[in-house]
Amino acid sequence: MAGLVMNDSDRSLQAAFSVDPMSPQIDDSTAYSSGVSAVEHVLLVISNRRNWVMGIIAGALVIGLILTFLATPQFSSTARIEILPDSPIATNVEGQRDRSLINEVAFYNTQYSLLESESLAERVVRAGNLTVDKDFAAAFGLDHVEAGMTSDQRKGLSNSAVRILLSNLSVSPVRNSSLVDVSFSTPSPQLSAKLANLWVTQFVQSTIDRRFAATSDARQYLESRLSRLRENLEASERALINYSTDKGIVTISSETDTSGRTQNRTLVGSDIADISAALVKAREARIAAEADLSNSVVGSAQINAPTLGALRQRRAEAAAELAQLRTLFGEDYPAIASLRAQVATLDQSIQSEAARSSQGNREAYNSALRRERELQRELDELTAKYNTQQRQSIQMAILQREVDSNRQLYEGLLQRSKEIGVAGVGPNNISIVDRARPANGASSPSLPLNIALSLMLGVACAAAAVFLIEKMDNSVRDPQEVVSRFNLPLLGAIPELVDGDVADAILDKKSQIYEAYFSLMTNLSFLTEHGAPKSIMLTSSRPKEGKSNSSLSLATVLAATGKSVILVDADVRNPSINRYLDVPNKRGLTHYLSGDDRLSEIISPLDKFGFSVITAGKTPPNAAELLGSERMGLLIETLLTQYDHVLVDSPPLLGLADAPLIARRVEGVVFTIEANSTRTREIGTALRRLRMSGARLFGAIVTKVGARNHIYGYGYGYGYGFSYGADKGEP
Incomplete structure (x- = not known):
């Protein structure tokens, strides 16, 4: 050790010769390394403060044991529900998929918050009538409602019950699934199961109620809009009918094209179509009569006439027979004289019939010509009237478009109202998978867990205490x-x-x-x-x-x-x-x-x-x-x-x-x-x-x-x- 002390002294002497003793004091923050690793430093500090460390850890363990043995046993019951998104989105587009995931995460976070909401707790208190439930009051030391209580006292008991429910509630989403576990911990296993089942039931019912409330508001709004649109449609239709009546426009039929516009067929238009068709036929008849008349002038009418044809046929036969007899007999022969008289008679009949047929063709032509002129005159009159109605139909078209617009708005809003009504009674996206059952054993306190937590807390407190002591100790520890x-x-x-x-x-x-x-x-x-x-x-x-x-x-x-x-x-x-x-x-x-x-x-x-x-x-x-x-x-x-x-x-x-x-x-x-x-x-x-x-x-x-x-x-x-x-x- 003498050598070690000498080495330290040598370093000190070097500092003595290099540092002026009269110089002012330097900053405490001047860095100096003792050559000791951080781990070794921590271990040796703990060793130096081992009495503190052991005392704090032992105290934490003792406190943990005391609290464990004094704690009231708690029984946990869990109910499981399934929450599905209202409208899941399936797409292969990357941006849409990311947006869908974000919306889904927000949806589930909203549902978890609703599961832990105070409004749901108040609903459970009312549905289960917990303020008068003796088991609930006995489990948590809560006064039950009595007949002489005021409204403020009843409200205070209800608020206390709400706080108790929220403090004993545990909502745990099942990882990588749409399932959520809802647990309650109370001193009674039956009460825990009852509260868990009541909680999930009211959550499902509250979801349905919120959906109906939302659709009810929408329906009320749509009904008010439908009422105004119906009045507008009736007013526009009334204006259209009054205008067509005043102008004498008679509509036979109406057709709606693909763009939603209505095409009306009026009586005048229909008459023009009929007269035009009749005029065409009359013109054709007049042309045929004119042709027949021309044929009768040139002699073709006799050929074509049926009576003249028969007479002509008979004359030809009589002439043939007369020619045959003349070859055998003379002119004085009685049969020949008879045949000559017959041929002459037939020639007169043919001339008389030809004259009569030519007169009939002329009369037919004159009749066809009159018919054509009458139809043309009537068509001209209808055309003039139609043109007048066409000028008047501009305003009528405006009124018709207003009717069509009001009708489309009314029908679209009516369809939306029907869809909302159907959605309000659709299937719920939240369902109960497993109902809670009374627990067979207490879930807390857990002696091993409490000992471990006490040990961890003791170690943390000891570390904090040693850290504070070391930081507060600004004495010289390293020479x-x-x-x-x-x-x-x-x-x-x-x-x-x-x-x-x-x-x-x-x-x-x-x-x-x-x-x-x-x-x-x-x-x-x-x-x-x-x-x-x-x-x-x-x-x-x-x-x-x-x-x-x-x-x-x-x-x-x-x-x-x-x-x-x-x-x-x-x-x-x-x-x-x-x-x-x-x-x-x-x-x-x-x-x-x-x-x-x-x-x-x-x-x-x-x-x-x-x-x-x-x-x-x-x-x-x-x-x-x-x-x-x-x-x-x-x-x-x-x-x-x-x-x-x-x-x-x-x-x-x-x-x-x-x-x-x-x-x-x-x-x-x-x-x-x-x-x-x-x-x-x-x-x-x-x-x-x-x-x-x-x-x-x-x-x-x-x-x-x-x-x-x-x-x-x-x-x-x-x-x-x-x-x-x-x-x-x-x-």
Whole structure:
């Protein structure tokens, strides 16, 4: 360990030569690494605070056990329902699919919130009549409704029941499904099952009621709109009929095209169509009669007439027979004379019939011509009337379009109203899958779970407590922090003395204390060109930081090297050197400072330790005046003529002016800091006072370095340094 201490001292010396002791204090945030990993740091901190950690964890476990045994057993019952989206969207388009998923997530989150809503709880309270349910009131210590209660009291009981239901409700969606579990935990298994079933039943019913309420509002709105549209349609139809009546427009039929426009067929239009067809036929008849008349003029009518044809046929036969007889007989033959008379008669008949047929064709032609002219005249009249109606039908078309528009609006709204009515009675998208059953055993409290939770809570509280304690503890735990925090070289780290007195321990050259102060003495020998400083004052920020022990131990170590050393106890307000060395304190420093020049009488040689000592003497009423007088400086100068080193054990700095007054009389000051105890602010204030007094600060020593400082490489390692090289049989 001696080697380890020397290494630390070497680093401190390098800092001492590179840092000006008179420079101002540096920021506390200056980084310094102790070379310890974060995990090791945490473990060692827990080890140092193990009493806190074990106490907090044990307390948490005890509290958890007490709460577990005192808790009322709870029985849980679960009902399962299925919630399906109203209109699921199936699409392969990426954007639409993402929008569908977002809508579905929002839908399910809405349903979960509705399952935990206060309105549903109020509905359950009313449906189950829980305010008068004795089992419910007994399970939760709730007053049941009585006959003499006011409305405010009844409302208060209802609100209490609602809060109880919500506090004991648990809604748990089943992962990757449309199922939702609704659970209730109460002191009664039957009551838990009853509440769970009542809750899901009312949720399904409330969904149906909301749907009917929504469609009812829509229906009411549509009915009011339908009423206005019906009135508008009737008014437009009435205007259309009145206009057509006033203008004499008779509509036979109406046709609606694909665009929704109505085409009306009027009586005049129908008559024009009929007259036009008749006119065409009359014209055809007139043309045929005219042709017949022309044929009768040129003689073709006789050929074509049936009677003339028959007469002509008979004449041809008679003429043929006459010609045949003439070949056989003469003209006087009676048969020939008879045939000639017959042929003549037939010729007269043919001429008479031809004349009569020609007269009939002319009459037919005249009749057809008259018919055609009459139809043409009637068509002209109807066309004129139709043209007049066409000009009048512009306004009628406007009225007709208004009728068509009103009819389309009315029919569309009527169809929407019917659809809403059908949707209101459609199937519900929420159904009950499993109803709750009374539980066979209690679901809580669970002893293993509560122990685990208590342990976790205890560990968390212990970690938080240790963290806060470590953060609030701004004392020096790593001796090397004096370099980064206070801009002071580290001259040595002194281990904590567990057993015995420092005066006895320093005499053992194999002890940790001796090795530590020997390292301190070695570091001091590097501070000046003439070796260790001739006059050194040891001080601290507050009492009981190991200042006097350090003075005594350093004097012993210096004397062991063959130097003549004297130790002056300048802590006249609270002297301690005389107690440590067991020497009388009848005459001492205060006597010399008061004017007594018998210096030899106040010096006490200590053969056991190898140095001399001047005790504090009697406590004066004006300690600061004595210590700040010129005789203090004269004393140190006089002692330096007789001794190699003068060590001054001064009072602490905080609240006293003694130490700054003494510091100006010595070559330099060694500042003592107690590890794990003295606050940073106290040390900073003390050092600031020393620097303001003009004192030269050699550096600092950290005392009472113990097991808590193992993490920084101090405390534990000393044992290794003093046992290294010893015989195996020695302890």
